[in-house]
Amino acid sequence: MTEAVVHLGSGKVRELYGLDDERLLLTASDRISTFDVILPTEIPDKGRVLTGLSAFWFARTGELIPNHLLALRNDGRSLECRRLEMLPIECVVRGYLAGSGWKDYRETGSVCGRSLPVGLLESDRLPEPLLTPATKARSGHDENIDATAAAAIVGAELYAEVERVALALYRFASAHAERRGIILADTKFEFGLDSERRLVLGDEALTPDSSRFWPASEYAPGGPQPSYDKQYVRDYCESLGWDKAEPGPEIPTDIVSGTRSRYVEAFELLTGIAFTDYLADPQVALR
Ligand code: PZK
Numbered sequence: 363m364t365e366a367v368v369h370l371g372s373g374k375v376r377e378l379y380g381l382d383d384e385r386l387l388l389t390a391s392d393r394i395s396t397f398d399v400i401l402p403t404e405i406p407d408k409g410r411v412l413t414g415l416s417a418f419w420f421a422r423t424g425e426l427i428p429n430h431l432l433a434l435r436n437d438g439r440s441l442e443c444r445r446l447e448m449l450p451i452e453c454v455v456r457g458y459l460a461g462s463g464w465k466d467y468r469e470t471g472s473v474c475g476r477s478l479p480v481g482l483l484e485s486d487r488l489p490e491p492l493l494t495p496a497t498k499a500r501s502g503h504d505e506n507i508d509a510t511a512a513a514a515i516v517g518a519e520l521y522a523e524v525e526r527v528a529l530a531l532y533r534f535a536s537a538h539a540e541r542r543g544i545i546l547a548d549t550k551f552e553f554g555l556d557s558e559r560r561l562v563l564g565d566e567a568l569t570p571d572s573s574r575f576w577p578a579s580e581y582a583p584g585g586p587q588p589s590y591d592k593q594y595v596r597d598y599c600e601s602l603g604w605d606k607a608e609p610g611p612e613i614p615t616d617i618v619s620g621t622r623s624r625y626v627e628a629f630e631l632l633t634g635i636a637f638t639d640y641l642a643d644p645q646v647a648l649r
Pocket of ligand 1: 370
């Protein structure tokens with residue numbers, strides 16, 4: 363007897379299902395969000411690019427930290443995962459000053475309670491990568507917290523391990539990406555504990571939806587950087603004068619195909635795998 367699949371929740375662009383007592387299914391759709399709004403137009407294969415990248419990174423970081431991946435499904439967009447007890451913090455590692463890190467630095471000279479050199483520009487590389495924890499907000503945006511607050515939530519010993527592992531993952535992935543012409547400006551990890559209370563990497567990992575990827579060839583600190591994947595969609599939305607309220611605009615076919623190409627290009631640059639090979643047989647392509 364096979365048990366019923368139970369829908370457990372929806373992220374902005376992903377779905378989570380329960381398979382049995384030990385296993386979950388994480389499915390990435392082709393939906394795209396910009397300025398925090400889900401657009402009515404999908405980007406074909408976007409979910410496969412994200413799932414393939416997560417599976418690629420899980421396979422290559424297993425020596426640094428065990429992860430929740432059990433199996434990549436044949437649809438190329440679904441991961442069977444171990445059920446974990448997820449830690450109630452977001453673990454963002456920043457190597458560059460962008461987004462809320464830049465905002466906090468501009469206002470206070472520090473990020474998550476860590477003071478930084480004076481005079482940094484937006485998008486500047488940081489002297490060293492920082493773990494900048496945040497609380498998981500039910501609605502709206504995650505709130506950055508300092509290390510003391512994060513350690514109070516998960517315990518000081520576990521937080522120290524999270525910091526060591528998150529920084530090691532960022533250093534590994536950013537060095538890999540940089541050799542392939544992509545800057546990994548920052549990335550968000552989510553960790554959990556397994557049944558033996560060992561730390562495990564969960565969620566998606568090192569994808570364009572959980573990270574800022576910048577083309578290295580266009581890097582110019584002193585302002586925001588073009589996004590590797592979403593820039594055409596953002597520029598198109600800006601050109602409409604849309605107020606960034608729901609519903610978002612439909613995206614024309616040329617912007618959709620250009621955006622799909624950018625996702626595929628990021629996949630191929632980072633993995634060294636032809637995306638057509640991934641579509642033909644995801645498991646074989648990632649071996
Ligand atoms: C888990 N989410 C976030 C992702 C959604 C929600 N291995 C795990 N064990 C237990 N829980 C989770 C995971 C993972 N990963 C992840 N919520 C719970 C999430 C995608 C879609 F609706």
